[in-house]
Amino acid sequence: SSTSYARTFRNYEENPATVKNIPGYDSKPGKHLEDWPLVRAIYKESAKQMENIVSLGVPMVLVPANGAYDTVPSWRPKGSEHTHGGAIVLDALAPIAKKMGIRAVESCSIISLLRDEDRVTGASGLLHDGSWLTIYAKAVILATGGAAGINKVTSTSKEIAGNGYAMALKAGLRLKNMEFNSFYAVGLPTPTGRYVHCAPVTLMMKNALLRNDNGEDIVKKHLKISLQEAVPPISTRFDWLPRAVSAALEEGKVWLDLTDVPAEEWDRLPERNWKQIRQTQVDMKKTPLPILPLSQSFRGGLAVDTGMRASLKGLYAAGEAASSWLAELGISALPSCLTMGAIAGRNAAADMQGVKAPSQKAKDEGLQQAQAMLGKTGKARPEEVGEEIRRIIHQHASPIKKKSSLEEGLKALERLERQSSEMNCQSRQELRDALEAKAMFLTGKAMLRSALLRTESRGGFYRSDFPNRDDKNWLRPVLACYEPKSGEVKVERGEICQPVAGI
Numbered sequence: 280s281s282t283s284y285a286r287t288f289r290n291y292e293e294n295p296a297t298v299k300n301i302p303g304y305d306s307k308p309g310k311h312l313e314d315w316p317l318v319r320a321i322y323k324e325s326a327k328q329m330e331n332i333v334s335l336g337v338p339m340v341l342v343p344a345n346g347a348y349d350t351v352p353s354w355r356p357k358g359s360e361h362t363h364g365g366a367i368v369l370d371a372l373a374p375i376a377k378k379m380g381i382r383a384v385e386s387c388s389i390i391s392l393l394r395d396e397d398r399v400t401g402a403s404g405l406l407h408d409g410s411w412l413t414i415y416a417k418a419v420i421l422a423t424g425g426a427a428g429i430n431k432v433t434s435t436s437k438e439i440a441g442n443g444y445a446m447a448l449k450a451g452l453r454l455k456n457m458e459f460n461s462f463y464a465v466g467l468p469t470p471t472g473r474y475v476h477c478a479p480v481t482l483m484m485k486n487a488l489l490r491n492d493n494g495e496d497i498v499k500k501h502l503k504i505s506l507q508e509a510v511p512p513i514s515t516r517f518d519w520l521p522r523a524v525s526a527a528l529e530e531g532k533v534w535l536d537l538t539d540v541p542a543e544e545w546d547r548l549p550e551r552n553w554k555q556i557r558q559t560q561v562d563m564k565k566t567p568l569p570i571l572p573l574s575q576s577f578r579g580g581l582a583v584d585t586g587m588r589a590s591l592k593g594l595y596a597a598g599e600a601a602s603s604w605l606a607e608l609g610i611s612a613l614p615s616c617l618t619m620g621a622i623a624g625r626n627a628a629a630d631m632q633g634v635k636a637p638s639q640k641a642k643d644e645g646l647q648q649a650q651a652m653l654g655k656t657g658k659a660r661p662e663e664v665g666e667e668i669r670r671i672i673h674q675h676a677s678p679i680k681k682k683s684s685l686e687e688g689l690k691a692l693e694r695l696e697r698q699s700s701e702m703n704c705q706s707r708q709e710l711r712d713a714l715e716a717k718a719m720f721l722t723g724k725a726m727l728r729s730a731l732l733r734t735e736s737r738g739g740f741y742r743s744d745f746p747n748r749d750d751k752n753w754l755r756p757v758l759a760c761y762e763p764k765s766g767e768v769k770v771e772r773g774e775i776c777q778p779v780a781g782i
Contacts, residue, residue, distance in 0.1 A: 298512050301502045301519060305748055312456070312737065312754065312776055313578075314603035320585040321604055321618050328618045329354045337371040339614070354614040362551070364613050387412055388711055389442070390718075391645030392419065392450040393637075398592040399450070400637035403645045405714065409707035411646055415637045418593045418627035421447065421581060422620060425599030426722050430574030431666075431673035432466055434476045440665075440715060441722030443600045447581045448721055448761035448768065449644065452591055455602040455756045455773065457722075458729035459578035461739045462521035462678045465489070465535055466573035469558045474573055477535065479510045481552045486539040489524065489570070492531040501526055518739045521572040521678040528571070529679075536567040572678055576612070578602065578739065579729070587623035593631070595623040603756075648717070653710050657701030661712035664699045668692065668719045676726050681744045685731045692727065696720050724768040725759040732757050732770050 298304055333339050338357035356367035376383065386407035393401040393415070401415040423443025427435040444454055465482060466474035481487070489497050489506055498506045501523035502515070509515045509523075527533045545564065556563055580602035587595045597619035604615060675688025702713040735749035736742050756773035 298504070298508075298515050300504050301515065303746070304519070305514075312603075312756065313605050314582075316585050317583065317601075317603060318605045320622070321615055324622060325354070325614055325618045328621045329614055331621065332368070332617060335372065335375055337368050339368075353611050355611070356613070359551075368613070368617070384412065384414075388714065389423070390446070390649070390714055391643065392421075392446050392594070393641040393643060394450050394591065395637065395641040398637075399594040400641045402446075403643050405649060405707070405711055407707075409710070411649065413643060413646070415639060416593075417631040417634045417637065418595065420587075420620070420623045420627060421589075421594065421596040421600045422598050422616075422623075423600050425577035425580070426460070426726075427574040427576060429669060429672050429719055429722060429726075430460075430676070431669040432474050432571045433574040434463060434466065434474075435574075437665075437669075438715075440669075440719050442715065442718045444580060444725065445718035445721040447589075447596075447600075448725065448759070449763075450591065450594075451761070452581060452589060452594075454579060454725055454759040455582045456579035456729070457577070457725040457759050458733050458757060459738065459740050460574065460676060460726060461517050461576045461578060462572040463517065463575040464520035464524045464570075464572050466571045467535070467555065467559050467568055468570075470560055474571055475555050475558050476573060477555055477570070478549075478552045479516065480549060481537075481556070482510050482535075483507050484537065484540045484544040484548070486537075486541065486544075488536040488539070489527075490534050490536050490567075491527050492534075497523055497527040497533060514738070517575070518741075521739075522741050524570070524572050525678040532569045533571075534567040535563075535570050537563045538565060538567060540564070574673075586626040587619055588626060588630075593627075593634070595627050597623045645714075649710060649714060652702065652704045652713055655701055655704045657699070657703050659699035659702045661699075661702045661704065661709050661716055664695065664702060664716045665712055665719060667695055668716060668723055671695070672723055672726070676723075676730065678739075678741060680730050680740075680742050682731065682742075685727050689724065689727045689731070692720065692723050721761065721768055725770070728768060728770045729757040729759055732772070 329339050339354050340357050341352055342355050343352050356364040358367055373383070387404050389402050389404035391403055392399055393403060393413070399419050401413065402419055403411065403413040406412050421443050423446070424439040426439065426441030426444060427433045428437045428439040429441050444457070447454060463476060465477040467477050468474055487506055491497050498504065498509050498520070502509055502519055509520050524533050559568060561568055577599050580600050581589055581596045582603070583589055583596050583601045587597055587601065589596055598616035601619065604619070671688055671691045675684050699716070702716070704710045704713050730740070733740065733753060734742065734745045735753040736746050737748050737753065755775050757770055758773045759768055759770045761768055
C-alpha cells in the first residue's frame with residue numbers, strides 16, 4: 280500500500296537521527312522530483328520478480344537488516360560478498376537464455392536506433408571484426424547503463440560512457456535530469472591508475488578516518504558528524520559525503536586513514552572488502568591512502584512510464600538508461616534493474632502483438648556516420664579525445680558545481696569537439712573509439728548544460744553558488760534534446776512536478 284511504502288521510505292531515509300546534525304541537512308532531498316508512480320511500480324513488483332529470478336536458478340537471497348549499514352532487508356545474489364553481483368546473475372541466466380533460443384551478439388557497439396516516423400524499428404552498431412550489424416525489430420529495450428564511465432575516476436567500466444543517452448537524443452527523444460550524476464565518496468587508487476570502490480563496511484570500522492593534509496577529520500569539519508555516522512544513511516553516503524570530500528580536495532589531498540583501526544575490526548572485515556584493499560598494493564594497516572570520489576551512477580536518463588515505455592512507439596528502457604527511479608528502498612540497484620527489465624520485456628512482448636514486421640527503409644544514421652568517418656586521416660587520435668572528455672567531465676561535473684566551472688567545462692568540451700571534428704580512423708578500433716567519443720560529446724553537453732540551468736541544490740546535485748533547495752522555481756525536471764541541424768544539445772525547464780501524498 281502507499282502508506283506502508285511511505286513508511287518504508289521515511290525509515291530508510293531518516294535513520295539514524297545523527298544526520299540531523301549536518302548543517303543544512305534536508306531529510307527529503309529529492310522531494311517529488313523522482314517519478315513516484317514509476318518508483319512504486321518497481322517497488323511493488325520487485326519481490327515477485329526476485330522469486331521469478333530464483334526459480335530460474337539465480338541465487339538471490341533476502342538479506343535481513345543488520346541495524347547499522349543495512350537498515351532494511353534487501354535482495355542480493357548469494358556470493359556477492361566475494362564477487363560482483365551482476366556477474367553472478369549473468370552467469371546463471373546466460374545459459375538459460377541460450378537454451379531458450381535467444382541469440383546473443385557479443386562484442387558489438389550499438390551506435391544508433393532505427394526510426395521510421397513515430398516508431399522505433401531496430402538498432403545498429405559496429406561489430407568487433409569491423410563489420411556493421413543492423414537489427415530490425417518490432418520492439419527495442421534500451422538497457423545500456425548510465426554514463427559513469429564518462430568521468431576519469433569511476434567505479435564502472437570506461438565503456439559505460441552514455442552511449443545509450445546519445446542514441447536516445449539522436450532518435451529525437453528527450454532526456455530528463457541529466458545533471459544528477461551521483462558519486463561515491465571514497466575511491467582507492469591502484470598502481471594501474473584505476474580507482475576501486477571502498478565498501479561502506481570498511482569505512483565504518485572503528486577509528487576509520489577521512490583526513491586532510493593537516494590531519495583534520497574532514498567529515499566532522501564539514502558535516503559535524505563522524506565518518507561512521509555518515510556512511511549508513513543513503514542520503515549522506517551518496518549526497519553529502521562526496522560533497523565533503525570535494526570541498527576538502529579544493530585545499531589539498533584527502534586521505535583514508537585506517538592506521539588506528541583495532542585488530543579485531545580487521546579480523547571481522549569480509550573478503551570482498553579485503554579484495555578491494557589488496558588492489559591498492561598498500562598495507563593500509565600502516566599507510567594512509569589519498570582518495571578521490573568515484574563517479575557512480577545517474578539519476579537522469581530517458582523518460583518512461585510505469586510500463587517502462589518511452590514516448591517513441593516500440594521503445595522501452597530499463598536500469599540507468601531510464602530516469603527518475605530510486606534504488607534505495609530495500610531493493611537496491613541490481614534488483615531494481617532486474618525488475619525494470621522484466622516489466623519492459625513483458626510489455627514489449629504484449630505491445631508488439633499485431634504489429635507488422637518493420638520495413639527496412641529506415642535511414643541508418645549510425646552507418647552513415649561510420650562510413651563518413653572510416654579512413655579519415657585527421658590529427659586527433661580518438662582514444663586521446665575520449666580521455667580528454669573524461670578529464671573535462673571529472674573537473675567540471677564534480678560533486679560540487681558552480682556557474683564559472685560549468686561554463687568553463689562547456690567551452691572546453693566544445694573547443695575539443697571542434698578540434699577533433701576530423702579524427703584519425705584507420706582501424707576498426709579507432710573507428711569504435713571515434714564513435715564512442717562522438718556519443719560522449721552529446722552526453723557531456725547534456726550533463727553540463729542541464730547543471731547550468733538548474734540554479735538550486737537538491738539531493739546529490741549541489742551548486743555552491745545556489746546552495747539551497749528551491750521548490751518554488753525548481754520542483755521540476757530539466758529536459759535535454761538534440762537538434763539535428765545544428766548538432767547541438769538544448770535544455771529547457773520541464774513542467775512542475777505534482778506533490779505525492781504520503782512522501
